[in-house]
Amino acid sequence: MRNKQNFDEPKKEYIRKSKTFRKTLIKDVPKNINNFLQGRVIEVKPKYYVVEQLQTKSLYSCFVAGRISSPHKYSNLIACGDYVNFTIDDNSSNEQSGLIFQVEERKTKLSRRDPANPNREQVISSNNSHLLIFMSIDEPIINLRLIDRILVAAELGKLDPIICINKIDLVDFDEIFDMFDTYKALKIPFFPVSVAEELGLDFLYSFIKGKDIVIVGMSGVGKSSLINKIFGYEVQRIADVSEWSGKGRHTTSIVRRFELPFGGYLTDTPGLREFALWDVSKDELCLLFPDFRQYINDCKFAACTHTHEPGCSVKWAVEKNKISFERYQSYLNIYYTLND
Template identity: 35%
Template sequence: MKGTGGLWHVRAETGETHEASLRGRLKQEREETKKLAVGDRVMLEMDQRGAHWAIAEILPRHSQLARRAPGAGQGERIVAANVDQVVVVFAAAKPEPHRRMLDRFLVIAEANSLQSRIVLNKIELVDSSEAERAFSDYVAAGYPVHFTSVKQRIGLDELHDQLAGKTSVLTGPSGVGKSSLMNSMYPGLDLRVGEISESVNKGRHTTVGALLHPLPDSGYVVDTPGLRELGMWGLASEHLDECFREFRPHIPQCKFGNCTHRVEPGCAVRQAVAQGSIGSERYDSYLRLREEIEDSERKWAPHTLAKKRRS
């Protein structure tokens, strides 16, 4: 399913694709979580003249991937519905992998109770053993990490097997080779490919909206645009630590139940960092993300209180 200019392309159970518009009440929906999203399952009806399809009902979702809407303001944006896993793709080089951005993607997936897997593409550009060491923290935390190369056909079969029969959100920054990777595993899928600008070493945004592609051997992939701004939605600062998998065994051992894992005495998380069982870069990402969420909470607390009083 994808939306274009007020019309949605809906794939029926028979495999046919129909172009459909929204019924009036669905079109007027203001609440973001109730709006139609890519990946939604719907009921279609033919109009009285038998000329056009209309989406009459959105069926209940078993999962969704949500983020904060980009730009100013506080609002939720549904990236995709009925998702089984999030596949986060970064490049080994050109552009260089941004680990804090990766951690942000992983936290958003964890906050939405979704499984994640990491793909480090263009592995032919670097020493593979160094790349494996650099991402060993994620393997230790329980994340599957795939090292792939389209040019050298490395790791493609293993990744292909992990996409079969699932609905996967394919995401990551622009220019890391998401589309080339998918086109290589699934010839004819025809995902759009962007090029790297040498001057800024950032990928151009080729995919302009989330698209749901059926895979030839069962399953779907949601191709999302490269995201320059990735905001978290609905995650309270006191629950951020739970979104770092390797923190979870240590959190109950902290002396204080409301430990922020900054300066409190008896913090088991900081002790684990000192002992090397939690990576220092991952811990630093936690501190930065916690500060960001707390800043947002302070900024929007008066707005939220005023909204509650009005209601």
């Protein structure tokens, strides 16, 4: 059942010891807590966080206090986009250095199962309004299964999805436009572009303008290229195709939020190698496919899993092309990877 942990445990804030930075830090919640500052994490560096103070927009390099108050028990303590309370670190020689002692509840999130620890959630970015699913049509080849998987994550994380297909210069896009009819039917904003050849970018820019967006996709699809194109100079390093192809190496390795010159924000993330969903059960999966919802109550069996049962209304809708075959394949693909 969804959010099982919420039934077993009272919903409260708890103090958790930070393992990561314990050595370098003070041992307890700072004493001058009345003088705290409010900020938002805009960059997750390997050893510290860059926090932008909300009122002044000044930047602070922040560590985590030895004890930190956080409502997030199962995930990384701090993610890019988190709203935090911090104090200026008096012990530091660097004036712009701070200690985070409290993290606010995340209103939205892009998260997955932590690839390094299946019992934990990895929040990649938080408190964004939109999720820009960024794929290339080729090099690397488009992965419809991954789009659907990320769409489920968007539903779970309360993010509005946008789909952008890059590198259309490599194909005759008119020939394959039908491939994306499902997403248009789902009313998901859809943008075919070529960052390199500057095709379709104006439509994309006018849509993302003023929004708070996190971008996600496989390595090498051109996420950082898009950000560089928007800024007009290299703010993020990008790799040559020959550098990444075959080796699966990532060019972007940290999550970083950018304020866009035309208004709004875009958070760049490292390329995905895998994307396992966090906190979804088999029986709720069909509810996270909005195009299935109108059929699921008409199945012959109340506990229909929509995989093999006779009299399944979802399967009937697939046969009649009312639900796309590709979407149904994605459903099965995810269903069999989930725990009961």
